[in-house]
Amino acid sequence: MQxxxxxxxxxxxxxxxxxxxxxxxxxxxxxxxxxxxxxxxxMVDGSMGSTYAWGYTLYYATNFIFTGLAVAIAIHARLFNxxxxxxxxxxxxxxxxxxxxxPWPHWTLAILGGAVGAALFGAAWxxxxxxxxxxxxSHIVITTIMFNFIAAALLNYLLxxxxxxxxxxxxxxxxxxxxxxxxxxxxxxSTAETAxxxxxxxxVSFFVALLACVAVWAxxxxxxxxxxxxxxxxxESAAKYAGISPTRIIVVTxxxxxxxxxxxxxxxxxxxxxxxxxxxxxxxxxxxxAVALMGRSHPFGVxxxxxxxxxxxxxxxxxxxxxxxxxxxIVVIQALVILFxxxxxxxxxxxxxxxxxxxxxxxxxxRKTEPAE
Amino acid sequence: MTHLAKFLxxxxxxxxxxxAALADPALIFDLGGKFDKSFNESAHNGATRWAEExxxxxxxxxxxxxxxxxxxxxxxxxxxxNPIVTxxxxxxxxxxxxxxxxxxxxxxxxxxVVDQPNVRSVVFNEHEGSYLVGQMAAMASESGTIGFIGGxxxxxxxxxxxxxxxxxxxxxxxxxxxxxxxxTTPAAWNDPVKGSELTKAQISQGADVVYAAAGGTGIGVxxxxxxxxxxxxxxxxxxxxxxPGSVLTSMVKRVxxxxxxxxxxxxxxxxxxxxxxxDNEGVGIAVxxxxxxxxxxxxTAAVEDAKAKIAxxxxxxxxxxxxxxxxxxxx
Numbered sequence: 001m002q003x004x005x006x007x008x009x010x011x012x013x014x015x016x017x018x019x020x021x022x023x024x025x026x027x028x029x030x031x032x033x034x035x036x037x038x039x040x041x042x043m044v045d046g047s048m049g050s051t052y053a054w055g056y057t058l059y060y061a062t063n064f065i066f067t068g069l070a071v072a073i074a075i076h077a078r079l080f081n082x083x084x085x086x087x088x089x090x091x092x093x094x095x096x097x098x099x100x101x102x103p104w105p106h107w108t109l110a111i112l113g114g115a116v117g118a119a120l121f122g123a124a125w126x127x128x129x130x131x132x133x134x135x136x137x138s139h140i141v142i143t144t145i146m147f148n149f150i151a152a153a154l155l156n157y158l159l160x161x162x163x164x165x166x167x168x169x170x171x172x173x174x175x176x177x178x179x180x181x182x183x184x185x186x187x188x189x190s191t192a193e194t195a196x197x198x199x200x201x202x203x204v205s206f207f208v209a210l211l212a213c214v215a216v217w218a219x220x221x222x223x224x225x226x227x228x229x230x231x232x233x234x235x236e237s238a239a240k241y242a243g244i245s246p247t248r249i250i251v252v253t254x255x256x257x258x259x260x261x262x263x264x265x266x267x268x269x270x271x272x273x274x275x276x277x278x279x280x281x282x283x284x285x286x287x288x289x290a291v292a293l294m295g296r297s298h299p300f301g302v303x304x305x306x307x308x309x310x311x312x313x314x315x316x317x318x319x320x321x322x323x324x325x326x327x328x329x330i331v332v333i334q335a336l337v338i339l340f341x342x343x344x345x346x347x348x349x350x351x352x353x354x355x356x357x358x359x360x361x362x363x364x365x366x367r368k369t370e371p372a373e
Numbered sequence: 374m375t376h377l378a379k380f381l382x383x384x385x386x387x388x389x390x391x392x393a394a395l396a397d398p399a400l401i402f403d404l405g406g407k408f409d410k411s412f413n414e415s416a417h418n419g420a421t422r423w424a425e426e427x428x429x430x431x432x433x434x435x436x437x438x439x440x441x442x443x444x445x446x447x448x449x450x451x452x453x454x455n456p457i458v459t460x461x462x463x464x465x466x467x468x469x470x471x472x473x474x475x476x477x478x479x480x481x482x483x484x485x486v487v488d489q490p491n492v493r494s495v496v497f498n499e500h501e502g503s504y505l506v507g508q509m510a511a512m513a514s515e516s517g518t519i520g521f522i523g524g525x526x527x528x529x530x531x532x533x534x535x536x537x538x539x540x541x542x543x544x545x546x547x548x549x550x551x552x553x554x555x556x557t558t559p560a561a562w563n564d565p566v567k568g569s570e571l572t573k574a575q576i577s578q579g580a581d582v583v584y585a586a587a588g589g590t591g592i593g594v595x596x597x598x599x600x601x602x603x604x605x606x607x608x609x610x611x612x613x614x615x616x617p618g619s620v621l622t623s624m625v626k627r628v629x630x631x632x633x634x635x636x637x638x639x640x641x642x643x644x645x646x647x648x649x650x651x652d653n654e655g656v657g658i659a660v661x662x663x664x665x666x667x668x669x670x671x672x673t674a675a676v677e678d679a680k681a682k683i684a685x686x687x688x689x690x691x692x693x694x695x696x697x698x699x700x701x702x703x704x
Contacts, residue, residue: 321449
């Protein structure tokens with residue numbers, strides 16, 4: 001039963017959650033003796049005030065779009081993939097192997113090769129949990145999170161052994177060859193007189209992420225497979241009755257989910273670091289969960305939520321640079337947003353629903369063309 | 374400085390951006406954070422000492438992720454901070470990349486070498502300092518077995534272990550030197566529990582002096598050695614005070630001096646390759662009220678003698694990183 005107009009679900013609840021998180025964060029900043037208003041200004045300025053700042057915000061957002069889409073697509077089949085972290089790590093491995101061992105003539109081919117390598121490795125990492133879920137009923141939440149640890153251990157092993165150039169101190173691969181370096185926004189948009197996006201890591205993979213959003217939207221709402229995925233997610237027994245194979249849906253959905261998470265590596269490994277370092281993902285796989293929840297599993301929502309988290313990350317970095325707010329508290333602020341938008345959804349939803357229920361006799365607000373499930 | 378003033382300063386720094394030089398020096402810590410009681414903290418101490426003595430201010434940042442290394446370097450450079458001091462070898466790659474973009478800014482990297490005209494690379498002869506504490510360990514040991522516990526297994530830490538073993542064997546050729554590494558990832562720098570387990574294992578094999586070169590992990594080593602009534606040796610900062618009466622000495626690596634010198638030199642800092650060894654007080658041993666009862670006169674004499682001989686070149690302490698091998702210890 002629809003108790004609330006769509007726009008309230010899509011816009012109002014995230015907005016109220018955000019305001020609550022911001023309010024609490026302000027109290028935290030106040031409690032350590034800093035000025036919350038100045039901190040907010042610094043965050044906004046540092047993440048949106050210049051092309052440079054946007055360059056970082058969009059770089060982080062690109063990561064979150066990929067991992068957010070990965071979680072979102074799985075949610076449509078009622079699968080909770082919390083293994084995005086591990087799948088993105090393996091994606092990094094795929095990119096590194098492709099970039100290091102295949103001589104690419106040009107970056108346009110290298111990014112295609114890198115994306116395929118990343119997606120294959122990420123998908124392969126999601127395959128085993130998917131198969132175990134489909135055939136053995138092993139819960140996907142447990143298996144995917146376990147696979148995160150296995151992925152971390154595997155990367156440790158490779159980065160201190162086979163992939164590390166000898167004599168190097170860091171657990172990291174050597175630098176990728178010049179031909180695989182992706183053009184950054186600085187290369188693309190700067191003119192001779194004005195340097196835009198100077199030094200920012202955002203690169204051409206941002207557009208790949210946007211394409212991925214469109215592709216996921218088309219897949220879920222415009223194809224037969226997408227219909228099957230949604231049907232399976234709504235009711236497994238009904239889907240079975242309609243002749244949809246649960247095994248096939250679980251495995252295929254998880255392969256796509258893992259592939260999307262893995263593709264994040266073309267941004268952070270190929271685009272930014274240009275080598276594979278230990279812990280290259282840095283929690284983006286987990287942020288993806290919050291992004292998907294906040295974006296209501298819709299690609300457009302994921303895009304907006306990813307931008308918000310990009311803002312939080314870049315703003316947080318600016319706070320660390322220019323204030324004496326300790327980095328631990330910046331993590332607390334980021335966590336508060338995740339807590340309110342992800343975990344405490346019902347805290348806002350229930351009173352709102354009650355309010356709308358009381359307003360029911362009133363004429364229903366016009367249905368917006370806001371995209372929704 | 375009030376918080377408000379700090380914020381005004383911060384926004385001013387943002388507004389000024391490139392061009393105008395604030396000329397405040399800046400310090401960027403490694404991921405371990407500035408209060409690691411060891412390497413980063415030593416850098417922090419050097420910076421605060423400079424700030425107190427001169428009354429000037431400096432910018433600093435603790436990083437959350439690897440991607441922020443380059444970001445912090447660029448932000449400080451664009452805000453006009455000069456010189457910018459980075460702590461740790463992980464800054465080698467980003468610094469290599471960006472130093473050319475800011476030819477007006479001078480950078481300092483501690484523990485790494487970056488071959489750029491505007492970078493001062495400071496490296497320490499840790500093997501020489503470790504040689505000195507190795508001598509002391511061998512003289513203090515009654516069992517004829519001493520231990521070494523490293524953090525992450527990288528050539529730099531093996532360099533500590535190798536010098537330590539060579540020093541110990543110079544005093545007692547028959548001594549047994551046990552060596553363990555905490556791990557192979559950066560997490561090994563901050564795992565005091567594992568450090569404590571390794572210490573127990575080495576003590577059960579007969580070690581009665583344990584040298585920790587393991588960052589935050591060393592806290593567990595020092596603690597366990599004290600609990601078991603054995604001796605330990607601290608590293609980087611003077612850690613004698615952590616377990617008074619049980620820390621034989623600390624192999625101090627004067628990261629604080631390196632930072633202090635860089636800040637003192639200001640924007641016209643001399644760049645190039647800088648080695649801090651026994652001869653210029655870059656490494657050495659710490660003696661204070663917490664360990665003077667443990668340090669005998671023979672030890673002091675031996676250390677002073679070795680210092681002079683290392684400085685004159687009469688004793689050559691093997692540097693593991695020169696050939697990735699160690700004549701006095703097997704890993």
